[in-house]
Amino acid sequence: MAFLLNLIFVFPLLIFIYFLTVLYVSLNKNNIIPTNWPIFGMLPKTLMNSHRIYDYITEILAFSGGTFQFKSSVFQKTSKFCTANPLDVHHILSKNFSNYPRGNAFREIFDILGDGFSNTDGDIWQFHHNTIMSLFKSPSFHTLLEETIWNKVEKGLMPVLEYVSKQEVEIDLQDIFQRFAFDTICLLLFDSDPKSMSRDFPCIPCEKALSEIEEAILHRYILPPRFWKIQNVLGMGHEKKLSNAWETVDEFIYKCLAEKRKEFSKLNSGTEEEEFRLSTAFLRSYKGQSGSSGDQNKFLRDTLLNLLVAGRDTNSSTLSWLFYLLSKNPMVVNKIFEELQTQLKGKDIHAIELNKLVYLHGALCESLRLFPPVPFQIKTPSQPDVLPSGQRVDHNTSIILSFYSMGRMKSIWGEDCMEFKPERWISVGGGINHQPSYKFPAFNAGPRTCLGKHMSFTQMKIVAATIIYHYHVDIVEGQLVFPSDSIILKMKNGLRARLTKRSEVKA
Ligand code: HEM
Numbered sequence: 001m002a003f004l005l006n007l008i009f010v011f012p013l014l015i016f017i018y019f020l021t022v023l024y025v026s027l028n029k030n031n032i033i034p035t036n037w038p039i040f041g042m043l044p045k046t047l048m049n050s051h052r053i054y055d056y057i058t059e060i061l062a063f064s065g066g067t068f069q070f071k072s073s074v075f076q077k078t079s080k081f082c083t084a085n086p087l088d089v090h091h092i093l094s095k096n097f098s099n100y101p102r103g104n105a106f107r108e109i110f111d112i113l114g115d116g117f118s119n120t121d122g123d124i125w126q127f128h129h130n131t132i133m134s135l136f137k138s139p140s141f142h143t144l145l146e147e148t149i150w151n152k153v154e155k156g157l158m159p160v161l162e163y164v165s166k167q168e169v170e171i172d173l174q175d176i177f178q179r180f181a182f183d184t185i186c187l188l189l190f191d192s193d194p195k196s197m198s199r200d201f202p203c204i205p206c207e208k209a210l211s212e213i214e215e216a217i218l219h220r221y222i223l224p225p226r227f228w229k230i231q232n233v234l235g236m237g238h239e240k241k242l243s244n245a246w247e248t249v250d251e252f253i254y255k256c257l258a259e260k261r262k263e264f265s266k267l268n269s270g271t272e273e274e275e276f277r278l279s280t281a282f283l284r285s286y287k288g289q290s291g292s293s294g295d296q297n298k299f300l301r302d303t304l305l306n307l308l309v310a311g312r313d314t315n316s317s318t319l320s321w322l323f324y325l326l327s328k329n330p331m332v333v334n335k336i337f338e339e340l341q342t343q344l345k346g347k348d349i350h351a352i353e354l355n356k357l358v359y360l361h362g363a364l365c366e367s368l369r370l371f372p373p374v375p376f377q378i379k380t381p382s383q384p385d386v387l388p389s390g391q392r393v394d395h396n397t398s399i400i401l402s403f404y405s406m407g408r409m410k411s412i413w414g415e416d417c418m419e420f421k422p423e424r425w426i427s428v429g430g431g432i433n434h435q436p437s438y439k440f441p442a443f444n445a446g447p448r449t450c451l452g453k454h455m456s457f458t459q460m461k462i463v464a465a466t467i468i469y470h471y472h473v474d475i476v477e478g479q480l481v482f483p484s485d486s487i488i489l490k491m492k493n494g495l496r497a498r499l500t501k502r503s504e505v506k507a
Pocket residue numbers: 117118128129132307308310311312314315318372373374377441442443444447448449450451452453455456
């Protein structure tokens with residue numbers, strides 16, 4: 001009897017322990033290509049590496065010649081094909097654009113973005129694209145943009161930097177850049193200043209909520225849809241954070257919108273004089289448009305949220321990685337400083353001509369190459385297709401375009417691909433050496449190319465030039481700097497630094 005009991009209880013336990021041991025050994029084996037498990041496919045090793053997912057995918061792609069087929073678990077309906085091949089990227093984003101719409105799976109993951117430009121196809125996307133492009137191209141917008149940024153530098157950034165350098169305290173540069181970008185984009189979109197960039201570093205709920213949204217969305221990408229949908233229904237984990245963040249962001253946007261509408265009706269009744277404001281230009285251009293929900297206010301909310309997400313962390317992430325890379329390459333800092341001195345000839349920083357800052361432009365492009373704020377895109381064809389790399393794909397394939405890996409491929413950038421070299425971006429004649437977008441897709445490629453590129457370079461150059469011209473930046477030694485688990489390539493723990501005025505360093 002005792003023997004029988006042992007057989008019933010101990011034997012399955014031994015099998016279970018054996019299975020766990022095999023799993024543990026296999027997961028810890030130092031092989032690059034993940035094991036394809038029955039039932040779980042390549043999910044176990046992928047989950048194990050989710051904290052370093054971008055580097056993990058890059059190692060696999062470099063090892064396997066630029067493309068890789070991830071075997072899915074039985075819980076996933078689609079197969080995953082990952083590519084860092086410029087020809088595939090060109091084919092998907094440009095040449096065969098119409099065959100690669102956003103699709104339903106994408107819209108489900110990004111449901112919070114509603115009918116915004118990031119999340120729509122066809123006529124609605126085209127409407128956003130044309131409207132935003134014409135607003136961003138208008139000379140009045142360019143004037144407003146520069147005025148807004150310089151104003152924020154003078155009244156927000158400089159006083160904070162002055163304070164932290166005098167007090168000799170550490171600051172988180174990423175936090176500074178995020179606050180700067182958030183205030184600027186809110187000033188542009190809503191004509192209202194949340195003043196997150198101030199000496200007491202206030203906690204702005206909407207700002208925090210945007211980061212939580214970006215993290216929750218990455219988890220939706222990694223987990224099989226059924227898992228995160230159950231979490232969503234049960235209100236657990238990242239899904240719980242996402243729904244709270246959703247409420248916070250909506251409250252912020254709808255409140256700003258209501259205020260803008262009041263002002264807008266005064267303008268329309270002719271009681272106030274009109275000057276160019278992006279907020280009112282949006283209200284005017286989107287009047288009568290209601291997207292798929294039929295709700296005009298919701299459609300405008302979707303548009304503004306999409307712009308808020310597009311314009312905040314992208315800039316701040318690039319600036320943070322730039323200063324991290326500069327700390328490892330002090331010679332580059334000297335060259336940027338020399339360029340500023342040559343351009344300014346003793347004049348105030350406001351006199352700088354941004355398009356003449358070629359070396360700084362190269363440094364920013366290097367930062368974008370090694371740490372693209374949007375590290376990947378996922379596409380699914382509506383019709384079966386064969387990619388230039390030879391891969392057959394259909395509506396059951398999720399194609400991951402790994403922009404992060406593309407910036408780190410020897411086959412694309414040469415043996416020195418991991419080196420930070422602004423010179424890569426400077427032509428023999430001393431101008432900017434532009435690279436094709438399918439080789440350098442940080443701003444995307446094809447019809448969906450970023451419409452805020454000019455705006456970003458303006459902001460990033462002004463902020464970087466101001467800091468480098470006035471301060472010596474010391475990144476705190478020993479801190480661990482690595483990407484966070486978010487759809488925007490931010491730093492997990494920020495970037496702690498100390499600032500010293502250049503005049504004081506000389507003294
Ligand atoms: C370093 C800064 C930036 C980077 C790297 C960047 C990158 C990108 C990428 C990769 C896309 C394609 C997204 C997709 O199709 O899923 C995109 C689209 C877009 N971005 Fe940016 N972006 C930056 C800054 C900005 C800023 C400051 C704005 C202005 C608010 C902006 C506005 C847009 C718009 C409107 C689109 C949609 C284009 C369309 O579909 O017609 N971006 N951006």
